[in-house]
Amino acid sequence: MEVKNLSAIDFSILMNCFLKAFENYYVKMPTDHEYYKKRWQMANVRLELSYGMFDKDHLVGFIINAIDERNGNLIAFNTGTGVLPEYRGQRIISTIYKHAISELKTDGITKCRLEVITENTIAIKVYEFIGFKIIKSYKCYNGAVILKNELTDFELKKVNATYFDWATLSQDKYSWDNHIKTLKKGNYHYYTILVHNKPESYFVIHPENGYVAQFNILNTTTDSWNRLFAAIRSISETIKINNVDEQLTSKITALNHIKLKNTVNQFEMELNL
Numbered sequence: 001m002e003v004k005n006l007s008a009i010d011f012s013i014l015m016n017c018f019l020k021a022f023e024n025y026y027v028k029m030p031t032d033h034e035y036y037k038k039r040w041q042m043a044n045v046r047l048e049l050s051y052g053m054f055d056k057d058h059l060v061g062f063i064i065n066a067i068d069e070r071n072g073n074l075i076a077f078n079t080g081t082g083v084l085p086e087y088r089g090q091r092i093i094s095t096i097y098k099h100a101i102s103e104l105k106t107d108g109i110t111k112c113r114l115e116v117i118t119e120n121t122i123a124i125k126v127y128e129f130i131g132f133k134i135i136k137s138y139k140c141y142n143g144a145v146i147l148k149n150e151l152t153d154f155e156l157k158k159v160n161a162t163y164f165d166w167a168t169l170s171q172d173k174y175s176w177d178n179h180i181k182t183l184k185k186g187n188y189h190y191y192t193i194l195v196h197n198k199p200e201s202y203f204v205i206h207p208e209n210g211y212v213a214q215f216n217i218l219n220t221t222t223d224s225w226n227r228l229f230a231a232i233r234s235i236s237e238t239i240k241i242n243n244v245d246e247q248l249t250s251k252i253t254a255l256n257h258i259k260l261k262n263t264v265n266q267f268e269m270e271l272n273l
């Protein structure tokens with residue numbers, strides 16, 4: 001078997017391997033190829049710096065890397081890792097990373113990062129063997145927004161992405177897919193909640209599926225979270241939120257208060273090169 005980059009692979013072949021590798025996964029994965037084209041374009045996936053294990057000409061395992069700068073580091077974010085079921089147990093991911101790391105270093109990459117579901121202990125052990133360390137814990141949610149006392153004393157204003165000073169909005173607390181550098185490449189809508197003509201909170205939402213990529217309070221008052229979720233519900237009664245940093249206790253408390261379901265938890269792991 002041989003490790004090669006994925007620059008020359010046909011997208012349908014990559015997707016067929018990807019979907020077979022994620023059959024019976026902890027969460028149900030989308031199967032639409034166009035979904036992944038758009039998602040990986042947003043994430044800044046570089047197939048020439050992504051790698052696969054080939055058994056002759058047959059792709060049997062892969063690491064798909066998005067490449068971008070974050071806080072002065074050029075990072076390879078693993079946005080998808082998988083091995084076909086019949087090839088598991090052969091240390092394929094470790095072998096791919098061993099090959100990839102030398103090339104990533106040559107291209108100026110200083111860190112590798114990835115996300116892994118906390119229940120996936122086998123994968124976590126593989127990543128720890130490679131040298132990754134857990135740096136964050138995330139919670140994921142979905143469901144209908146339930147408010148006991150819904151407030152309406154605010155103005156919901158749709159704005160452009162340029163309305164906000166993103167450097168002041170704690171982008172370090174957001175995961176790769178929820179970071180503003182990723183969101184700006186997608187079909188997201190941006191809103192601010194005004195109280196007495198002053199911004200109190202904001203959120204970023206996908207209009208087609210109710211996915212809330214960012215949300216936060218700008219000026220904390222007694223009812224600021226209530227107004228924020230009332231505004232979100234006016235756009236989409238059912239929402240999905242991935243990768244809320246567990247250290248953001250006030251945000252976690254607010255999500256629990258509106259009765260969203262905590263569907264799955266993830267670790268973010270990092271490897272310094």
